[in-house]
Amino acid sequence: MNIDLPALGWNADLAAAYRPFSRSGLQPARVTRVDRGACAALSCSGTVRASLGATVLDRAATDPVNLPCAGDWIVVRTWPDDRLTVEAVLPRRTAVVRASAEAAASGQVLAANMDAVAVVEAFDPEPDLGRIERLLALAHNSGATPLVILTKADLLADPAAVAATVSAAAPSVPVYAVSTRTGEGLDRIRPLVRPGRTLGLLGASGVGKSSLVNALVGASVMGTRELRTDAKGRHTTTFRALVPVPGGGAVLDTPGIRSVGMYEAGPGLARAFEDIAALAARCRFVGCAHESEPGCAVRAAVESGALARRRLASWRKLTRELAHELRRREAREQRVDMYKRRRAERLSHPRSRRSG
Numbered sequence: 448m449n450i451d452l453p454a455l456g457w458n459a460d461l462a463a464a465y466r467p468f469s470r471s472g473l474q475p476a477r478v479t480r481v482d483r484g485a486c487a488a489l490s491c492s493g494t495v496r497a498s499l500g501a502t503v504l505d506r507a508a509t510d511p512v513n514l515p516c517a518g519d520w521i522v523v524r525t526w527p528d529d530r531l532t533v534e535a536v537l538p539r540r541t542a543v544v545r546a547s548a549e550a551a552a553s554g555q556v557l558a559a560n561m562d563a564v565a566v567v568e569a570f571d572p573e574p575d576l577g578r579i580e581r582l583l584a585l586a587h588n589s590g591a592t593p594l595v596i597l598t599k600a601d602l603l604a605d606p607a608a609v610a611a612t613v614s615a616a617a618p619s620v621p622v623y624a625v626s627t628r629t630g631e632g633l634d635r636i637r638p639l640v641r642p643g644r645t646l647g648l649l650g651a652s653g654v655g656k657s658s659l660v661n662a663l664v665g666a667s668v669m670g671t672r673e674l675r676t677d678a679k680g681r682h683t684t685t686f687r688a689l690v691p692v693p694g695g696g697a698v699l700d701t702p703g704i705r706s707v708g709m710y711e712a713g714p715g716l717a718r719a720f721e722d723i724a725a726l727a728a729r730c731r732f733v734g735c736a737h738e739s740e741p742g743c744a745v746r747a748a749v750e751s752g753a754l755a756r757r758r759l760a761s762w763r764k765l766t767r768e769l770a771h772e773l774r775r776r777e778a779r780e781q782r783v784d785m786y787k788r789r790r791a792e793r794l795s796h797p798r799s800r801r802s803g
């Protein structure tokens with residue numbers, strides 16, 4: 448199988464970043480899936496499977512964000528015994544990063560190098576606006592263009608009314624209504640997946656992301672819930688996160704995410720809550736927390752009904768969560784620094800050898 452790398456997103460910037468690696472035995476590839484410390488990737492000769500090389504492991508030990516993830520462009524080395532290793536991860540253009548579920552206060556990259564990131568939520572059961580806002584903040588931070596896709600439109604008599612409510616929680620972000628059952632709305636999503644372009648999907652389990660991937664790819668490449676769950680109810684792992692689309696482009700699914708904690712201090716929160724940010728500019732005090740300060744334009748907007756109380760509560764929750772995460776991260780970085788300093792001291796002042 449021959450893979451057209453430019454159709455998958457390979458471009459001049461990546462070629463420039465790859466130049467130092469340009470020699471025999473090495474080749475570029477795009478990661479389709481990561482599991483148990485190995486990457487499945489597409490190179491021009493087809494699907495390859497590579498374990499992580501020493502340099503990549505080293506960099507990941509300093510910061511897990513450096514681990515390869517789906518959507519990454521990597522440098523793959525073929526060894527004389529035909530083993531393959533990942534030698535480097537090329538710089539990411541965009542990335543969705545969440546706070547890792549572990550206690551280590553580190554980040555985890557869910558997907559990389561997307562052009563657009565869709566926050567996917569189903570019309571039925573009722574869309575969770577807080578979840579949409581949280582995921583939109585991450586999508587804004589990723590550097591890719593955010594959008595919202597509402598799935599299972601076939602289950603509602605009046606999806607437009609619900610879509611309007613969602614739009615209010617997603618200022619300046621386009622909201623699309625689709626159904627993979629009827630095909631409704633899919634034609635408006637398709638242009639986002641074209642040669643060289645990658646559409647990322649971000650959403651809770653069961654909202655219909657796999658069904659959407661299959662609809663966009665035009666084949667059942669992705670086991671949907673029914674297909675992926677075996678007789679004992681376990682999720683089977685015949686799964687690729689990055690799926691190339693015939694005709695060019697790719698869709699990148701992020702399966703089975705349970706919690707998505709805020710991690711980056713980027714512009715995401717302010718963009719996802721640009722209505723609150725605009726009101727805040729009119730508060731009497733700079734740095735107003737919109738709690739009990741006099742002359743607070745945000746609280747005034749809530750009182751007048753111009754701003755949903757729920758939305759202010761959601762902003763507060765995410766703001767506190769991010770502040771907490773940043774404090775945790777700072778503490779972790781201090782620990783790492785102290786460890787490095789002590790190690791350097793030990794190396795430069797080795798204990799004097801005991802005599803006798």
Ligand SMILES: Nc1nc2c(ncn2[C@@H]2O[C@H](COP(=O)(O)OP(=O)(O)OP(=O)(O)O)[C@@H](O)[C@H]2O)c(=O)[nH]1
Nearest residue numbers: 599626627628652653654655656657658671672703
């Ligand atoms: N009625 C209706 N059901 C849908 C639609 N799309 C998906 N579903 C159903 O919703 C369920 C979940 O779909 P999946 O595509 O597996 O959801 P997912 O988001 O990939 O879930 P995870 O892989 O667990 O993250 C399945 O039972 C689908 O058949 C739709 O457009 N209409």
Ligand SMILES: [Zn+2]
Nearest residue numbers: 730735737743
């Ligand atoms: Zn205020």
